[in-house]
Amino acid sequence: MHTVATDRTPTSGRSARWAVPLGLLVLSTACTSLGTDTGAGESGTSPTTELTSPSVEQSSTSEPTATTTPVPTLTRPDWLGQRPLATDSRGFGIPQPTPEELEDRLLPTIDTLPPPADDTFTATIEPLDGEPLARSTWEEGCPVAPEDLRYVTVTFLGFDGLSHVGELIVGAEWAEQIVGVFEKAWDAGFPFEEMRVVTPADLDAEPTGDSNNTASFVCRAVTGGSRFSEHAYGLAIDINPFHNPYVRGNVVLPELASSYLERDNLREGMLTADHPVVLAFKDMGWAWGGDWNSLKDWQHFSHNGL
Numbered sequence: 001m002h003t004v005a006t007d008r009t010p011t012s013g014r015s016a017r018w019a020v021p022l023g024l025l026v027l028s029t030a031c032t033s034l035g036t037d038t039g040a041g042e043s044g045t046s047p048t049t050e051l052t053s054p055s056v057e058q059s060s061t062s063e064p065t066a067t068t069t070p071v072p073t074l075t076r077p078d079w080l081g082q083r084p085l086a087t088d089s090r091g092f093g094i095p096q097p098t099p100e101e102l103e104d105r106l107l108p109t110i111d112t113l114p115p116p117a118d119d120t121f122t123a124t125i126e127p128l129d130g131e132p133l134a135r136s137t138w139e140e141g142c143p144v145a146p147e148d149l150r151y152v153t154v155t156f157l158g159f160d161g162l163s164h165v166g167e168l169i170v171g172a173e174w175a176e177q178i179v180g181v182f183e184k185a186w187d188a189g190f191p192f193e194e195m196r197v198v199t200p201a202d203l204d205a206e207p208t209g210d211s212n213n214t215a216s217f218v219c220r221a222v223t224g225g226s227r228f229s230e231h232a233y234g235l236a237i238d239i240n241p242f243h244n245p246y247v248r249g250n251v252v253l254p255e256l257a258s259s260y261l262e263r264d265n266l267r268e269g270m271l272t273a274d275h276p277v278v279l280a281f282k283d284m285g286w287a288w289g290g291d292w293n294s295l296k297d298w299q300h301f302s303h304n305g306l
Contacts, residue, residue: 074108074160077101084206085255093207095252098259102210104267105193105242109158112196113165116155121186123154123179128169136169136197142219143228149217150175150234154182159191159268166195169217171234174284174303178216178237181280188276191269192240209255212242222306235303239277243269248295263298271298 077099085093116122128136128149138146152168152175170178185192195214202213203220217234221227230236238244245257252258260270271278271290278288287305289297 074106076107076110080107080210081208083208083210085209087207092251092253093209093255095250095255095258096209098256102242102256103259105212106159106268107193107212108160109162109164109193111164113153113167116163116165119163121155121183123152123182125175125179126151132167132169132197135199136217137200137203137219138169138217139219142232144171144233148172148234152179154179154195155186156182156192156195157186157189159193164192164195166192166214167197168195168215168237169197169234170237171303174235177284181277181284184276184280190275190277193242193269207255209253209257210242211254212240214239214241230302230304230306233303237281237301238299239271239301240269241299243267244271244290244298246289246295246297246299 085096087093128138128146128151132151133146138149148171149169150172152170154166154168156164156166158164166182168178192214193212198213198215198218203218214237216231216237218229218231220229220232222229231238242254242257243260245260246253247261252261260267263270263272266272271288273288273290278290281288281301286301286303289295289300289302
């Protein structure tokens with residue numbers, strides 16, 4: 001098992017820590033947790049070297065950039081994920097105006113893994129097997145073997161100002177660099193709402209247009225196509241999909257996220273071209289869907305630019 005630890009603030013326990021003021025959190029976007037890449041973007045460059053073995057232990061002593069301020073009271077609407085949308089002839093949910101409660105989406109995280117013991121960035125990289133594999137969308141016929149994937153956990157900051165532990169399934173050769181991206185997000189005080197493994201139930205669910213799961217591996221085809229998505233190889237990641245939606249013509253995904261098409265109205269959780277998370281992915285040689293011309297997929301980062 002590979003582990004990473006980074007000191008952040010001299011606090012003990014699971015204390016509340018709010019992110020830097022909005023003016024310091026430059027924001028922007030990419031695709032939904034179930035994936036919305038279309039192959040219509042520009043190609044990124046691929047690295048020529050491979051990462052070291054996950055058994056190598058690393059550490060970082062980067063200083064925190066967040067300030068400690070009172071944590072706002074956040075409430076999740078009881079209808080979240082419970083209102084299926086009408087669909088069009090292609091099976092997409094028909095976009096709807098963003099509900100007032102989600103126009104500036106600041107929702108507390110529901111923990112799927114035990115919270116961290118303290119305010120230190122930590123990460124683990126393990127083989128994908130056992131329960132995480134069984135819970136995932138992997139099945140016979142997927143274009144990648146479980147041995148070529150890794151189960152990764154990282155500490156992340158929630159919109160509730162608390163530290164949480166998220167999980168991702170990613171391509172094995174990129175696992176360490178991906179951990180590095182999430183460490184940079186932690187150092188920048190960038191918040192995530194949810195970070196969990198995508199399940200078959202997620203793929204089968206009717207669209208409600210309000211999902212916001214940061215995720216990587218999903219064994220599926222590209223949206224509107226038949227070839228496998230980069231998500232099916234663990235070589236794409238979608239960051240805060242609701243804050244960073246996909247838009248092409250009259251298709252908006254998630255379907256209730258139209259408020260976040262206004263990219264000049266910067267809010268927490270959004271990504272911009274000069275955001276540390278965007279720059280970190282580009283340093284890896286991965287492409288960002290926010291740079292595409294024929295469509296915008298602000299949540300989406302991928303190895304091959306598609």
